[in-house]
Amino acid sequence: MATTAPPADPPDSSPTVTEHSSPPRPSPEELVARAVAPVKPAFLRPPPVRDAPKDDNKADGGTGGAVVAEKKSKRQLKRERKQEQKSSSHLCIEVGKSGNVNSCKYGDSCRFSHDIDAYLDQKPADLEGICPFTTLDQLCPYGLTCRFLSTHKDIHAASENHPEKPEINTLKKDIQKLLWKNKYKFPKASAQIKLLGLKEVIKSKPQPANDDQGVNQDNADKDGDDKTESLCNPPVNMECDSTLCEEMDKSEGEPLIDNSVPSVQPRPVKKSKVEIDEIDKHDNGIHYAKAESEDTTKLCKILGADITCGEMAMCTNLLQGQASEWALLRRHSSEDLFGVQICGAYPDTVARTVELVDSECSVDFIDINMGCPIDIVVNKGAGSSLLTKPMRIKSIVQAASTVTENPLTVKVRTAFFEGRNRADSIVSDIYDWGASALTIHGRSRQQRYSKLADWDYIYQCAQKAPEPLHVIGNGDVFSFTDWNKHVSSCSKISTCMIARGALIKPWIFTEIKEQRHWDITSAERLSILKDFASFGLEHWGSDSKGVETTRYFLLEWLSYTCRYIPVGLLDVIPQRLNWRPPSYCGRDDLETLMASDSAADWIRISEMLLGKVPEGFTFTPKHKSNAYDRAENG
Structure with a gap:
């Protein structure tokens, strides 16, 4: 009687079981419910391997992304400012504008340097691009100190033809002096406060006996005795009299009548x-x-x-x-x-x-x-x-x-x-x-x-x-x-x-x-950043100080723009403001760089637009917009 061999098992027919199978990825709807941005899987980065703590000190001061500035005392900062004024890097403004050492009315008593050759020897190389004032067909008011000096048409005539800034509502000096001396008059406000039967909270300085002009008792308090902590920049001084009118104090928290x-x-x-x-x-x-x-x-x-x-x-x-x-x-x-x-x-x-x-x-x-x-x-x-x-x-x-x-x-x-x-x-x-x-x-x-x-x-x-x-x-x-x-x-x-x-x-x-x-590309976003940098140089100046001030505000802005997730990378559109972005890569290197929440990467973007940062440069973003006050309910 003939016998047949048992059929051989088909190759790889049995299911394989991995020792560490990864959990299934949540659906886009589940991610949205958790306030996590549903980025397409193709752009997600693998989770980081946590073997040893990363040494970030070399890149960003060991802060995990934020470059922290060294804290200095007021006395140290004042001493450094005086030393900077005396150095050749701090050229007199008038000399810089005109290129003429005799243009400063203070002469040898000027606190700043008049040595043009020494200034030009240590001046950083010009930035790429054209002076923003030249593009506006204007003479640059920063003269020799402009970081786009080689593109100037006529440096020596700049001091004679200042371009008009396209801004209004600047504080006039005569108005500022009246406010300083509490002599600015507020006839409408004073009459209305009196008509409403309200007490005056702002107190004026006492009037000197020999002051024949008198001090307006309705003006702002400018004692300066009570210092308050600073609010971002500039400081807030909100000194007010505690004796507010009784009818207002009694009504706090009551229904409106x-x-x-x-x-x-x-x-x-x-x-x-x-x-x-x-x-x-x-x-x-x-x-x-x-x-x-x-x-x-x-x-x-x-x-x-x-x-x-x-x-x-x-x-x-x-x-x-x-x-x-x-x-x-x-x-x-x-x-x-x-x-x-x-x-x-x-x-x-x-x-x-x-x-x-x-x-x-x-x-x-x-x-x-x-x-x-x-x-x-x-x-x-x-x-x-x-x-x-x-x-x-x-x-x-x-x-x-x-x-x-x-x-x-x-x-x-x-x-x-x-x-x-x-x-x-x-x-x-x-x-x-x-x-x-x-x-x-x-x-x-x-x-x-x-x-x-x-x-x-x-x-x-x-x-x-x-x-x-x-x-x-x-x-x-x-x-x-x-x-x-x-x-x-x-x-x-x-x-x-x-x-x-x-x-x-x-x-x-x-x-x-x-x-x-708008599925905006990284190149289009960079063009918007270039416009911002150009507007900043027009506003704050094209000299080294203006460049670094523009850079500071650009970096503050980049601390917000990095939260944007391109439309083409999302499974669900539009992006919501409360979504937390996962770690992801962009469609090109620039888009990936723009998605970084590291201050070191923001600095790299700023260098594309404003040149290399000065030696020892540091930056820490000041805004924390996602705060929640837990102490208010006791």
């Missing part, structure tokens, strides 16, 4: 220069940008922004004539619809500032920031702390609105404490007090910039607004679909303010106007 403050005659209805009603809100008619610098503002205008607003300036600093604070009020010639934003704690302080700005500046509206969450501002009673003092809000708006012919707008958050919304309690009355528009940021002060903005609550507030009041929504607008959704979901929303979204991708305004998700 019309007769709690002496009433005034109804204000005449002003015709707002921000004619939002006349623009079809469904036709992308208006885009409101909150800018951080003149150069970012100019970029936003080029890329499609319609209305721009300056960075927040402190009232007390403006009233003291601080040039660094007045710089925040500057307006670029490209800003055809522009407002300034001020912040103050008391009605008389804000009213005086509004009258000052109205008299000395060219603006289309004045915005009062009652939403700033920064501790030093809140602790002095300004910013978002005003939401706990509704009667003071009323007094501030009433006092400020009657001293200006420009529209007065107000910006608030939803609340001070999370879960205790208060913005809806003022929206129905704030127009009668004098505001033309109300911007509502959909987060509480405690949330800072963490968690998503509460747009449902913004809609609720807008529904309570009277017909003439423009309600502007703010928070997490990062694409044209976000903008479309918010202006269409509530007919009372006039438009949206865009802040961080414009810092991360300033071309958001182009996307809104063209109704598309």
Whole structure:
């Protein structure tokens, strides 16, 4: 009987089991639910192997990406400044402009060097490109000190033909001296404070017996005795008298009552220069940008922004004539619809500032920031702390609105404490007090910039607004679909303010106007960065100091732009502002470099545009926008 052999097992037919199988990748929907950006798998980097701690000291000072500057005492910094002035690298400005050692009126007593040959011997090599003033067909005002010296047409004539800066709202010297001496007059503000029956918080210096001109008792306090900690740059000095009027103190936290403050005659209805009603809100008619610098503002205008607003300036600093604070009020010639934003704690302080700005500046509206969450501002009673003092809000708006012919707008958050919304309690009355528009940021002060903005609550507030009041929504607008959704979901929303979204991708305004998700290339993004650098050199100067100042602001901006994820790399579009990007590679080396969150890589990008950094250069970004205050609830 014949037998047959058992059939052989087919090769590799049994399933193989790996010892360490990797878990399946979450779906794009699951990643979005976790607030993780759903980057396509082809661009994801493998998880790092954690064998030994990486020595980052050589690259970035051992900070894991941020290059930290050495802390120096004030005395050491002052000594270094004096030594720098005496060195040949610090050429006298007048000599540098003209190229003539005899042009300085101080002669041998000048604190700076007049040795042109020694300066040129140690001067860094020229940067690539053309002097920004030459491209504007102007003579460069920086002369020999310009880092594009070889491209100048006529260096020696530069001092005779200064190019006019395309900026206005600069602080005049005579006005600054009046503010320093407390002699600037505020007749409208003083009359309105008296009419409202409010006490004056700002006290003036005592008048000397032999001063026949007198000191205006209504002017800003400039004692300088009480020093406060610095707020970024420049410092904030918000010294205020603790003896605020009793009726305001007693009403803190109470519901708004019309007769709690002496009433005034109804204000005449002003015709707002921000004619939002006349623009079809469904036709992308208006885009409101909150800018951080003149150069970012100019970029936003080029890329499609319609209305721009300056960075927040402190009232007390403006009233003291601080040039660094007045710089925040500057307006670029490209800003055809522009407002300034001020912040103050008391009605008389804000009213005086509004009258000052109205008299000395060219603006289309004045915005009062009652939403700033920064501790030093809140602790002095300004910013978002005003939401706990509704009667003071009323007094501030009433006092400020009657001293200006420009529209007065107000910006608030939803609340001070999370879960205790208060913005809806003022929206129905704030127009009668004098505001033309109300911007509502959909987060509480405690949330800072963490968690998503509460747009449902913004809609609720807008529904309570009277017909003439423009309600502007703010928070997490990062694409044209976000903008479309918010202006269409509530007919009372006039438009949206865009802040961080414009810092991360300033071309958001182009996307809104063209109704598309722009898959911008790395080369196009680099071109925008080049424009920023060019605008910075026009603004801060093309000499070494101007180059490094431009570099500093460029690096600060790159700390935001690195958060952008290109459209072509995403499984789900558009990108949301709260998504955390995984480690990924771009479609080319430049796109990968732009995605880095390392300050060392930001410096590399800056060197592409502004040349090598000076020896010993360090940089640490100052902004921490994703903060959450856990201490506020006790």
